[in-house]
Amino acid sequence: MNRPDKPDLPPEFPGATWYDEAEIEAAVRVLRRQSPFRYYGPDCGFETDRFEADFARFIAGTPGMPWPEKSDFYVTAVNSGTGALEIALDALGVGCGDEVLVQGFMWISSISAIIRNRAIPVLVDSDDTLNMAPEAIRARVTPRTKVIMPVPMLGGCVRMDALMKEVRDINAARAAQGLPPIRVLEDCAQALGAHGQGQPGSVAPVGDEGVHRVGTFGDVGIFSLQINKNISAGEGGVLVTRDPELHRRINALHNAGYVPDANAPRYWYGDVPLGWGHGRRMSEIQSAVARVQLTKLDDIVNAMRRSHQRLEEHVRQLGMTPRARADQEYPGDTGYYCLFQLPPDGAGEAQQIARGRAVAAALDEFGLRPWFLHDFEVHVYYNIAPLVEKKPLNHQCPWACAHNSFHEQYRYERGTLPRLDAALITTVGINVPSLLTSQQEDGIRAALTYVLGGVKNPG
Helix, strand or coil: CCCCCCCCCCCCCCCHHHCCHHHHHHHHHHHHHCCCCCCCCCCCCCHHHHHHHHHHHHHHCCCCCCCCCCCCCEEEEECCHHHHHHHHHHHCCCCCCCEEEEECECCHHHHHHHHHCCCEEEEECECCCCCECHHHCHHHCCCCEEEEECCCHHHCCCCHHHHHHHHHHHHHHHHHCCCCCCEEEEECCCCCCCEEEECCCCCCCCCCCEEEECCCCCCEEEEECECCCCCCCECCEEEEECCHHHHHHHHHHCCCCEECCCCCCCCCCCCEECCCCCCCECCHHHHHHHHHHHHHHHHHHHHHHHHHHHHHHHHHHCCCEECCCCCCCCCCCCCCEEEEECCCCCCCHHHHHHHHHHHHHHHHCCCCCEEEHHHCHHHEHHHCHHHHCCCCCHHHCCCCCHHHHHHHHCCCCCCCCHHHHHHHCCEEEEECCCCCCHHHHHHHHHHHHHHHCCCCCCC
16 A cells, blocks of 8 residues: 555644634633633623533533533532542542542543542553443442542543442442442543433432433532643633532632631631632633633534544454443543554564554654553553652652551552553554544545554564
8 A cells, every 4th residue: 555645634632723703702801801810800700600600501411402501510610620630539528548449541630639638549440441440449449448530531431320330339338337438529521521321329329310421420520621621721620519518618629718608708718617728710711711612512522523433433444443432322432532452463562562652653653643552651550650659748648647558558550450451552542633624534544544454463
């Protein structure tokens, strides 16, 4: 086959590439008011309040349908997805002596938020979605387990139906033993707009069996609006929960740590001390841009899904195995990244790693923005040196804390998660821009054919 031309592809940043005059006008509107702070200013437009209300309607909606007028969800907008994770864990009471179960394929913030709350991360192996395997949870649970954190990575959904059933079963057994329930924090930073099948609720069902947006199955869901995400305000985060008391804590902690006096509120930051605040407020400019972007989310995600489906079918025809979907009947993945497994062909580990790197390098020559997952920087547990080395915070916490001495039984080197480790050395992925034309898709397919058509055991 003759070498195809390098396709001229659009940028990979989904939300930001959809910016137009609407986002510009939204930002300028705030500047004209001279009121970029969410709580007050010369002429505050309360864009953050409006964004939170819009997001509550969106998250309560059925995918593909208009947003409902009312929502049972409470929403707090913050200044980053990392901040959202730290606030959520704090609001859930995570601290010294606690364990948080988390998968090994994530972004470093999933781990750092646990460490910053002085708790110990406990790694859980993955299934063929590359996300947390529901059947692997029970063996990792101890009386110290406080939270389980599934992470729908790169827009690919976790099997939330099976996961929530497993958590409810575990919590029923814990209740019989007099132990507190384990809570579920969904780190959906990379999956805004995705949906799955199942029944929400970590202790008892709190919704009907059916299709729900990710972030609504557990006790808290968080999202990110950083530039790589499906919609973007440059930075930003969102927390959602059904629990009014949990929302009360989140709302206080994201600000100064105070809650309003229900009968006689006086101060913008609250009146009654509840905890130590994080100062993670979202600005009015971020919120104004995010409000516009949220109205475009379905179009952005649907565009990625269509392109992803066509590219996935092509790599399958070339003999690769695409990343498994959590639910074939209700495939709610966003389509942000097309991951596929190279055929093992009896190759040894070193050969598989060499081949994965060679394939990624060849795809990079065509501008497909590929990653060989084994080398996917701090998205992989064993590539996070501060975790492997148990690098501490100030005063050596959390590792030297007397309440956390049990951490010695946990290690974070490669080999800790055998199923995930095996998948990472055979998996390569390419970005799926949200503005691909049919001609650009043809160019990507030609490049994939050229590179993958000759993939075989390098030995």
